Amino acid sequence: MSRRHPAGVAIREAFTAQPMLSHFSTYQQEDLIAEYGADRMVRMPIAENAMLGMALGMALTGRRVLFSVNRVAFLFSAFDQLVNQVATWRYMTDGQFSVPLVIRGLTRGGEHLGAQHEHAPHGMLSQIPGLVVAVPGSPNALGGLLRTALQHPDPVVVLESPRLFAPTWSELPEPEPTAAALPFGVAGLARPGTDLTLVAIGNTVIESLLAAERLATRGIQARVVDLRTAAPLDRDGVAAMVVPDRPVILVDEQSRAGSVMTDLAYHLVCGGAARPEHVELLSGAGVPAPVSAALLDGLLPDAERIVRAALDNPAPLAQRR
């Protein structure tokens, strides 16, 4: 009856199929060690900087590494290795080496851990040349993006919302019919609709799908586009998917400073896919994550804010509005 988590399925599949794949983590599951061996399921001390450098060294020498950094907050302890080493090695060597390395990290969502444990850094990481930044918006998308990441010749960061692992994960909206491999740099149609477009990434895919359900009860059909990856960013794909002459609401949990959504807004408007007065950006507040739910509410664009924005947008929603 219970559905197996797509992430776990994808990872076991990869370890079974790829004998050259190793896993670095400060915590290793006993069952995975029993199945794949302690030499591949490597127990590491809490030393993200060295751990990531070692993962790079293995990746450069003919192996693939899955590095579970636990919370992406801890990846910042390894930022030199990420930015100066992992992302540059292939380029600096003029393609003599590739870096098949996947970094998984938890972002934020429903855990109330505060500013040093909760980040949604897809925009920041997307600015690092040489990195793929995958941001799954559903459990199947997570499985699908992990599958692609574990075949990819270059470094990939997979940013995973804790909501995708909460006890109720299987009740989340699921726009992907299966957890089959998803291409990088190709936005997905998460929900069809003709009255307006919601463009989302990661957690805001969940919120946008919930908002679309509410709007549907008012007879408004929202199209939801899931970016799936922040880098590469599917600018042209999104431009082709927006409902013409209808509101386009870009929904992001990070602040709008240098964000993928401000980038998209520029592209949609300058490319003629949307009129400036139709485009709206709903973003998170530019403050560190507070622990208190009372403080947090209102800082992030949730389904309610999305519904309100859809109803308030000056562009024609639909004849039935």
Add this chain to the structure above:
Amino acid sequence: MDLLSAYRDMLRIRLFEESLLRCAKQGLVPGSIHPYTGQEAVAVGVLGARRPDEWVVSFYRCHGHALAAGCSPQRMMREILCRDGGLCGGKSGSMHLADRAHHLLGSTSIVAAQLPIAAGAAMSAQLDGAGRAVLVFCGDGALGAGGAYETLTIAAAQRLPLLVVCEDNGWQDQTASRWVRHLSPAQLVSGLDLPHVEVDGNDVEAVHDAATAALAACRSGAGPQVVVAHTYLRDFHAQLGDQPPRQYRPQEERQRWAARDPLTVAAGRIPADLTDLHAEVAAEIDELLLSALAAGTPDPATATTGVSVTTDLIGAHR
């Protein structure tokens, strides 16, 4: 080891670097240059003991390591001068040389960052089970960085076949190491209970013997080994642009080390006249320098190759 052959290798590094320093004064070296002059015995002694299929990881002072690893001096010269036909297509320049064909995994310009990368390569070697070691070079300044200790403790816990060669020249950029660190490199690695040996880094035979023994230990599963080679930079830490840095080290110290130059030490043990050899190597370096200077610059179209995320290139926006 064949001392005459080692002398020739050291001489080639010396003249290669001196030729580049002359180029730098004429503004012909883009970016910076960190000359290996004075430390030649370390690269030649250590790499004479490695097997050709063992990975070498270096750092910004990488020219000597690359030459001793067997990389083409012609392609290196072109890379450092950013001419067409360079080892890394003009993307690495002086500080980041890499050459897969000669098992030079790469070089990093961030102090100590090469240590965990080498440890990862050593983990690959351990899993391969073919008895290969991985060699990594660092300066003594790298032992001020946290990543060094993270790496060394993990390497020890996992008994990785990693040889760390610490080129202890007593300075980190223009700061004397003794001003900023309370223990010597050997004392620091002693504190981690790592097998280590201190050696005269200006004596190529002594370095070679120490590296041979340490590599044998790595290959036999004894875990990471450290060779601390005491040496000294004949010129200086680095030059950026066309002006060499002001003299920043005491004259007495420089003179003391100059008297123990690695080429002089080796030449004293070679009974032959080396005049012809000097002329021969000098002519070789002159020729490849002229050839490099006559070459064009890399094709601008290659600026966007060798990188994963290709949808964000210039022109993606309308």
